[in-house]
């Protein structure tokens with residue numbers, strides 16, 4: 304367990320900004336509970352023959368460090384859907400977490416996932432489910448969205464029990480609607496509430 308103040312790491316990749324907007328709404332949900340949301344992104348990946356980018360992004364969230372990930376109390380992971388799966392930059396980052404896996408650094412911490420797609424039936428669920436696989440390998444407690452969030456049955460866009468999702472449209476211009484936004488906030492709040500409960504339980508056991 305970390306000695307830092309507890310925080311929920313909202314870690315995402317976004318090329319065109321839709322997933323980044325979801326991350327901000329999820330962070331709002333986390334912070335409603337009084338817990339800090341630490342919003343971080345990952346750099347692009349490129350072939351060895353291609354130029355690299357500056358070490359600090361020009362705008363938006365800063366890049367996630369290994370310490371950010373190791374010391375989080377919970378993780379909420381977001382990616383655009385790419386061919387029904389998460390985007391390579393996020394997968395590349397996760398593939399670099401072997402030392403945390405060996406140390407069990409993320410074991411018994413809550414985790415959840417979110418995605419944005421161009422088409423409504425273009426792989427939201429497959430992306431969310433496949434994003435959960437490495438989190439299970441890390442021993443995390445997966446958190447989804449319960450149907451007591453009535454937006455799940457009312458939505459005409461994104462929103463799944465496996466995590467939050469957004470239908471951006473083929474030109475990416477469809478904004479997050481009220482249902483999708485509410486489910487983003489609900490996911491952040493749910494992960495943070497569970498984190499509070501786990502911390503309270505741990506304190507109780509130790510005292």
Ligand SMILES: Cc1cc2nc3c(=O)[nH]c(=O)nc-3n(C[C@H](O)[C@H](O)[C@H](O)COP(=O)(O)O)c2cc1C
Nearest residue numbers: 317318319320321322383385386387420421422425
């Ligand atoms: C290489 C590539 C593959 C994609 N594959 C899918 C897909 O399988 N299904 C889908 O609905 N959208 C797909 N998209 C569209 C993105 O998921 C969509 O534009 C998303 O909203 C982008 O999120 P962002 O604004 O955070 O970058 C793909 C986009 C790219 C560039």
